[in-house]
Amino acid sequence: MAEHRKSARSASRQKAEKAHQTEALSFDFVIVGATGDLTMRKLLPAFYQRFRHGQIAATTKIIGVARSDLTVDAYRQRTVEAFREFIAPEDYDEAQATAFLQLVYYVPLDMSDKEADWNPLASQLGTEKERSRVFYVATAPRLYAQTADAIAHNGLITDTTRIVLEKPIGTDLASATAINDGVGRHFREDQIFRIDHYLGKQTVQNILALRFANPILERLWNADSIAHVRITAAETVGVGKRGPYYDTAGALRDMVQNHLLQVLSVLAMEPPPSLSATDLRDEKLKILRALRPMTHHMVHRDTVRAQYGAGMVGGKAVPGYLEDLGSDASSTETYLAIRAEIRTARWAGVPFYIRTGKRMARKETTIVVQFRPQPWAIFEGPIEPGELTIRLQPDEGVSLSLASKYPSEEGFRLKEADLNVNYAEAFKTRYPDSYEDLLMAAVRGDQVLFIRRDEVEAAWQWIEPILDGWAADARPLETYPAGSWGPESAEKLLERDGFSWKEKNQ
Ligand code: BG6
Numbered sequence: 001m002a003e004h005r006k007s008a009r010s011a012s013r014q015k016a017e018k019a020h021q022t023e024a025l026s027f028d029f030v031i032v033g034a035t036g037d038l039t040m041r042k043l044l045p046a047f048y049q050r051f052r053h054g055q056i057a058a059t060t061k062i063i064g065v066a067r068s069d070l071t072v073d074a075y076r077q078r079t080v081e082a083f084r085e086f087i088a089p090e091d092y093d094e095a096q097a098t099a100f101l102q103l104v105y106y107v108p109l110d111m112s113d114k115e116a117d118w119n120p121l122a123s124q125l126g127t128e129k130e131r132s133r134v135f136y137v138a139t140a141p142r143l144y145a146q147t148a149d150a151i152a153h154n155g156l157i158t159d160t161t162r163i164v165l166e167k168p169i170g171t172d173l174a175s176a177t178a179i180n181d182g183v184g185r186h187f188r189e190d191q192i193f194r195i196d197h198y199l200g201k202q203t204v205q206n207i208l209a210l211r212f213a214n215p216i217l218e219r220l221w222n223a224d225s226i227a228h229v230r231i232t233a234a235e236t237v238g239v240g241k242r243g244p245y246y247d248t249a250g251a252l253r254d255m256v257q258n259h260l261l262q263v264l265s266v267l268a269m270e271p272p273p274s275l276s277a278t279d280l281r282d283e284k285l286k287i288l289r290a291l292r293p294m295t296h297h298m299v300h301r302d303t304v305r306a307q308y309g310a311g312m313v314g315g316k317a318v319p320g321y322l323e324d325l326g327s328d329a330s331s332t333e334t335y336l337a338i339r340a341e342i343r344t345a346r347w348a349g350v351p352f353y354i355r356t357g358k359r360m361a362r363k364e365t366t367i368v369v370q371f372r373p374q375p376w377a378i379f380e381g382p383i384e385p386g387e388l389t390i391r392l393q394p395d396e397g398v399s400l401s402l403a404s405k406y407p408s409e410e411g412f413r414l415k416e417a418d419l420n421v422n423y424a425e426a427f428k429t430r431y432p433d434s435y436e437d438l439l440m441a442a443v444r445g446d447q448v449l450f451i452r453r454d455e456v457e458a459a460w461q462w463i464e465p466i467l468d469g470w471a472a473d474a475r476p477l478e479t480y481p482a483g484s485w486g487p488e489s490a491e492k493l494l495e496r497d498g499f500s501w502k503e504k505n506q
Helices: 002-020 037-052 072-086 094-101 141-153 173-184 202-212 240-268 277-290 296-302 321-325 423-427 434-444 453-472 488-495
Strands: 027-032 061-066 104-108 132-137 161-165 192-194 226-234 303-309 311-313 316-318 335-340 352-357 364-371 387-393 397-405 414-422 478-481
Touching: 027 037, 027 434, 037 061, 037 072, 037 094, 037 434, 072 094, 072 104, 132 141, 132 434, 141 161, 141 173, 161 173, 173 453, 192 453, 202 240, 202 387, 202 423, 226 240, 240 277, 240 303, 240 321, 240 335, 240 352, 240 453, 277 453, 296 303, 296 335, 296 453, 303 321, 303 453, 303 488, 335 488, 352 488, 397 423, 414 423
Parallel strands: 027 061, 027 132, 061 104, 132 161, 161 192, 226 352, 303 478
Antiparallel strands: 226 364, 303 335, 311 316, 335 352, 364 387, 387 397, 397 414
């Protein structure tokens, strides 16, 4: 009987899983900026994975477009070389890659030039009305509006055409608005897909599951139970070859305006009425708008910015930022810590600390939610407050620290012990790259994982006063040694409130 129930359950699970798998799609996907690093490292490998998993039909065309005068064969050769470099051997199958390459095309064209000869591109595109057509613009953001204009001028926008824009959307509110206006002149908002690859991360999406599918957590998810939240995005890499871009951006524009504010809004939002793109984005937007605006005084008091100097990362000596940049001077921050507040009833009085940096001690993106301590302790000695740690990457998982009786016959002593879930072990499956989900969602026209115009603009609205405050701040930029956890003053930012960045058991 039990056996019978078990097999019925597994049959229904199989049925549900099958229904969940999307059938193979056929589409035209134009990558603008097709010889760039992002295309080779992320986009084409992501498509290959989806092809390998049967989600892309053989009638699909992935058309690389760039200014270089390459033949289709030469572009396919580059693609396969990138695969060998960037796809893990266990996920790579030469025969599948060869089959996939038949879907890859190349057209030499400057797509920001509307007067160029667009016929070779136009003739590659399918003419069926329902066929989805996507332009993925991975060039410099200052070319986005011009590119949209040129696509429109050459008559390539159908009703089912979408445009995907990589970050950064602008460098401040005015430039973001100009890009949104320029692209919006030719594409409706429901045709515009602004990428934030953090939303493509399974673990970021999992915050929704953790919060809204586990009442045990959601009931505690408020100022009554939570003392503070710490979000860390630490990287061990330096700026590498991206120095010229990075030096005009800095950590605030590069990581916080987009990725970390998105993480924060998913973490803090009210439950949306549904998982539709509109409902979800409405709730995220409310959080972005509820962030307490920073006055100059607050910027001075509640932010820390610094630049990495030379140091040791992973046992290797590495140069400082200026040497990486090849410059004598720069006031660009490669690290920052911010104390933010959300003005809602749920979060009144709960600080959200955000820190991110290059050349730090370890690569890790984590969220730590610290719960309030017991109001009345019956045990002797200090009790560490409970913490929920959400590991977004690497070692994806969640742990909850619990005060426990330390086994000993010498009385009642408490010690922390962790309840730990490691998703790779729990699910025994591969973690898809964030671009796999994002690219296929753009093809399907599903905007739930993309940033709406008002979100981008609300994020800039909060970021701009920080940039202004820094510009007016006479304090010299701090430095931190590569391979450290950042400057001491970032620790002081939390100490002031009685908290610490340091993880438990450290
Ligand atoms: C990018 C930033 O958007 O995100 C990079 O421009 C940063 O500077 C990267 O390294 C971090 O992404 P991930 O997925 O490695 O956390």
